[in-house]
Amino acid sequence: MEIRVRAATRDDGRLWLGLFESVAVDGWLGSELPLESTKFLDGIHEWVSDLDRAVQIAEVDGLAVGWISAHLDDGAVDLGMGILEGYRGRGVGTALMTAAIEWAEQAGASRLVLEVFPHNEAAIRLYRKFRFTEIERRVGAHRRRSGEVWDGIVMARPIKIDWDGWHRDYQDPDSKISRRL
Numbered sequence: 001m002e003i004r005v006r007a008a009t010r011d012d013g014r015l016w017l018g019l020f021e022s023v024a025v026d027g028w029l030g031s032e033l034p035l036e037s038t039k040f041l042d043g044i045h046e047w048v049s050d051l052d053r054a055v056q057i058a059e060v061d062g063l064a065v066g067w068i069s070a071h072l073d074d075g076a077v078d079l080g081m082g083i084l085e086g087y088r089g090r091g092v093g094t095a096l097m098t099a100a101i102e103w104a105e106q107a108g109a110s111r112l113v114l115e116v117f118p119h120n121e122a123a124i125r126l127y128r129k130f131r132f133t134e135i136e137r138r139v140g141a142h143r144r145r146s147g148e149v150w151d152g153i154v155m156a157r158p159i160k161i162d163w164d165g166w167h168r169d170y171q172d173p174d175s176k177i178s179r180r181l
């Protein structure tokens with residue numbers, strides 16, 4: 001399985017919309033269906049031409065299966081991502097996060113931030129693997145179309161990581177990254 005990450009182009013609006021809709025249907029994203037399609041079809045132009053923004057697309061064996069979006073604002077890069085259900089747990093999220101961190105570093109950011117639902121264990125594990133830590137619990141911040149109200153967890157990490165120090169301090173014995181280092 002070959003994973004390739006590439007920058008989105010102006011022509012990727014419909015592709016990004018399709019990926020976003022397929023992932024949003026599971027309820028893991030802040031945005032819920034139906035999405036405003038113009039936000040993607042017109043918005044992709046802003047995302048690809050604004051130096052403070054980037055969308056990267058992951059392809060597996062040539063098929064687009066996920067994205068990560070990054071927006072630099074006041075030194076912090078805000079991230080959003082999703083992978084098609086059948087392609088999760090195979091390293092695509094890791095490849096996208098690695099690419100986004102590289103982009104953020106080149107963009108001159110000092111830190112990365114994102115928000116995740118507390119029950120999204122797979123995403124939280126991915127973010128912890130990349131040494132994001134929880135900095136805020138936004139209690140009751142998300143009213144869902146179902147009427148439910150969910151918390152959001154804001155996670156952040158500095159761009160530069162002291163990996164030796166992290167390995168020394170890291171407490172999770174199940175982590176593959178901890179075993180690999």
Ligand SMILES: CC(C)(COP(=O)(O)OP(=O)(O)OC[C@H]1O[C@@H](n2cnc3c(N)ncnc32)[C@H](O)[C@@H]1OP(=O)(O)O)[C@@H](O)C(=O)NCCC(=O)NCCS
Nearest residue numbers: 028082083088089090091092093094116122123125126176
């Ligand atoms: C969260 C998400 C982006 C992770 O992408 P992925 O391609 O599955 O991630 P990877 O295969 O690279 O796995 C990275 C780490 O995530 C964790 N992980 C992945 N799938 C997991 C699962 N089903 N359960 C628990 N942990 C999981 C593991 O810690 C894994 O680390 P390892 O490879 O060292 O074991 C993906 O599951 C997804 O798109 N989910 C739905 C959308 C979403 O939640 N977006 C984020 C909103 S904040």
